[in-house]
Amino acid sequence: MNRGNGPHRGAPGDNDPLGGMDDADVADMWVMNPDTGSFELRAPGGGAVDAPGTTRPRTSGAAGTSEGRRRPSAVEAASGRGTGSDRGADDVPAAASRRRGAGTAPAGRAGARNAAAGKDKAAPKSKVKKRLKWIAITVVGLIVVLAGTAYGYIKYLDSKISTTAKNAGSEGVPKAEEDAFGRRPLNIVLIGNDSRKGLGKKYGAAEHTEGLADVTILMHVSADRSNATLVSIPRDTMVQIPKCVVDGKTYPASNGPQSFNESLANGGPPCTVSTVDKMLGVQVDHYIMIDFTGVKKMTDAVDGVDMCISEPINDPVLPNQGGGTDLKLDAGDQNLSGETALKFLRARHAFGDGSDLARIKAQKAFLMALTRKLKNSASLTNVQGMFKIANIAVESLTVDKGLGGVDKLISLGNQLKKVPEKRMAFTTLPVEEYPPLPKVKVQPKQPEANNLMAMLRTDTAVTKDDKPAEQQPGTTPTPEAPKVDPATLKVDVRNGSGVNKRANEVAADLVGRKFVAVSAGNAKDGKTHPTSSITYPKGRLDAAKALAAATGLPDSALTESTSAAVTRFELLIGKDYPGTAPPNNAAPPTEPPKNIDMETADKNVCAPKKNR
Incomplete structure (x- = not known):
């Protein structure tokens, strides 16, 4: 019999003689009262219940004598006798008869005692089974609800992620090759957009500005995920920006070298990615772009980044001169988050010679500290921490469609966690002054820039492993390129x-x-x-x-x-x-270019001092 799952369960006393248990087994509810020796109809866990069509007897006096018709005692019921009635053994509920066993029940008080004892033993077992059943149903239901809630929340987060095409047409640029084990390296472009849209003139430019690629980092992760190289591309690097086609609109190729950061104005991140594709020689796999507001929210989400400040910093805003972030920091260890972190990343005149190259050094130190925190903080690497960051990320990031899902972003994060800090290198594209505009623009320094890009393109590590290199099956040494003066x-x-x-x-x-x-x-x-x-x-x-x-x-x-x-x-x-x-x-070089500024994430590097 189906218990507890019937089509209707009435409320006790609501014209429901069984106290809301009309789908229970009535045989289990007819029990003997040990004080009176009489059988009574009781709801499980409740008091006596009047049978349909009967009136509950009233009692009076110390002895509690009945004024109305009473139920037969246990002895009378067993012997077939009744008091004030001709009710016989056949009038005892059928369920009680079934429990005694037809034709074999002991007579008299012994029969009553046996019946009562049998009931006492059976009742707990029935209650335990019912409780276990309801506990199981509750647990399963809770799991279903939680799973549904998590799925719904993930879909909600997915709906908030901004996505675009990966590139703007990188014809002729091949994809990265797989290694001998079928693994493929990852190349990801990280873009810091300096758009002030919706921020008024708080950061020194008109709020309608769509933004430039103020910070661009090419991150290469090896096929075996044993090492990674992050190359900062100075925003004022003069490069050839290719023709870009975005959402059906064509942006012509630049007439001669142009500042790298202007690539973002040609239809957004896809054109920046296509520009990097041409520089790298293989296609980039993904891009991630963040704006000013996102930097503040993300640094708050990780409870700030601990930075070493080598000397007091004062970067005042200079009216009518441009520049300055109003950043003020004391020397020593500082936790940077929110607006302060954004000012630190934007500050230029506070470091070195005040150039973009000096600022990149400060940014690299910040990113190295952020990497250590993300990899080592238990509160950020557990499920709750990842969803906390993901909730902020979806409102602050724009990504290519290949990364357009919280599960994909978390999967990427898990892959990056595999890279040891000492094998995660931070460097800058080798550059030199651009002759037509010295002191203002730079150009890639050759052959160093080409050599560094060749190492990334061919998945050659710029850091050394402590253990012997992994044996590649069926590989032969690559012949060296001809050496010609x-x-x-x-x-x-x-x-x-x-x-x-x-x-x-x-x-x-x-x-x-x-x-x-x-x-x-x-x-x-x-x-x-x-x-x-x-x-x-x-x-x-x-x-x-x-x-x-x-x-x-x-x-x-x-x-x-x-x-x-x-x-x-x-x-x-x-x-x-x-x-x-x-x-x-x-043939790719086996060593990084000499005299390049390179650090690894395991080093605690302080922000550069200002030139005096």
Whole structure:
């Protein structure tokens, strides 16, 4: 019989003679009263209940004698006799008869005692079974409710994440290759957007400004997740911004080198990612962008970041001069969160020579401290902590569609947790002054910039492991690129890109790398060419490969001259000329460039001092 789950359960006393238990077994409710020796109908755990169509007897006097018709005693019921009635044994409830056993029940008081004892033994077992059943139902129900609530909450968070396409069209840029075990490295672009939209003029610019890529970091995580390299790209680095197509709108490629941070204005993060794709030589897998408000909320969510401040900081706002964040900090260990953390990350004149490069050093120290906290704080690595951060993140971040879910962001975080702090390196793209605008702009320093990008592209660690390198099955050493003295190469540079003075810029770059640029001018046919190429003298293939490596062109761009009289190399700059893109065919360097500023996350690095 179904107990406790019937279609209706009345309330006690609500014309319900069974006290709300009309779906219970009536046989279990007919019990003997030990004081009177009479059988009574009782609700489980309740008092006596009147049978339908009967009146509860009234009592009077010390002896409690009945004024109305009483129920038969146990002896009378067992012997078939009744007091003041002709009720016999057949009038005893059928359930009691069933428990005694038809035709075999003991007579008299012994039968009554046996019946009562049997009931006393059976009742607890019935109650225990009922309680266990309801406990099980309650637990299962609670699990279902909690699971449904968690699922609903995750879907709610997912709905708040802002997403866009990953890139704006990175034609010709391959994806990162898998290693011998089928694993693939991760390349992620981290963008700090300086948009003041909705913030008034609190941070020194009109609130409608859509923002630039004020901070950009390329994070490379090795295929085996044993090491990671984070490369800061200075915002004033002059690079070639490619054509970007975002939401059906086309943003043309830049006419010559342009500040890297302006890539964000060409349709948003997808164009910044495509610009990095060209620089890196392989496609970026994901991007994550955060704005001013997000920085404040995220640092609050992790209860601040503990920073070493090497000297007192005072970065006053300078009226009508630009710059200044009003940051004031004492020397020593400081916990930075909210508005103070944002001021620290934005401050420029408070560190070093006041340049963007000096600020990047302070930002790296902050990110290293943040990494240590996220990896070592139990309150942030448990489920509750991760959801706390996720709740803030969804309101502050914009990500590519491949990361458009809380579960995906948490999965990414779990992968990053595998990287040891001592194998997580922070560095900056090697740069030098940009000759047309010295002291204002910089350009990638070659060959150091290309070499660093080549290490990331080929998944070569910039840090050393304590244990022997993992044996790769079926691998053979990569042959070294030909070593050629660039001073032995005489190069004619021809501009077929359609960009004014592009040949002069490339020729100057080659001279800076010890090549001999004999001349610079337009393409011989006066036309614009879609692809770049190198024509080399007969028998000079190795030298041509060295030139291709220096300019970021593949071997497929090389053509041997048919004339034996040709003694010079001709570099034709097409519309696809990569500028600083590393070559795809050159053997990767095994060591990071010398004299680059590199630290690992396990080091407690203080904020840089201001130059005096």
